[in-house]
Amino acid sequence: MTRLELFWASLVLPSFAGTEHGFRMREGDVDYLDGLARFMRAAGVKARLGVRFAFFLAVTAPLWLGGKMSGFSSLSRSERGELLNRMSSHRVFIVRELSLLLKLIACMALFRSTEARERSGYDGDDEPRL
Secondary structure, eight states, X not given: OOHHHHHHHHHXXXXXXXXXXXXXXXXXXXXXHHHHHHHHHXXXXXXXXXXHHHHHHHHHHHHHXXXXXXXXXXXXXXXHHHHHHHHHTOSSHHHHXXXXXXXXXXXXXXXXXXXXXXXXXXXXXXXXXX
């Protein structure tokens, strides 16, 4: 991936766990770029192309989805999360699916983190700690 795409990934992937409610991760707890690199090494050509296009859609979403003349990086983490949420329920199928692909990559990176699994109760803890 190019440096620009890695920059996009560093903005987009943490935004799936960036809203003010629900499960949140602290800055630096998850290595999203490592998770992305692992995914890209195992993915086929079509999947890698899809990921690249998905990042492009996500970072341009403030313009085509939000109607704002601002960049994705200028939004707060919460605003980014809400925008990605809107993409995941978009009326156009490919937008929904590419958003889901990015969310899948973010989830795989999240659950490689021991702290994330402990806080979520994923490994069978009786009480999740949000």
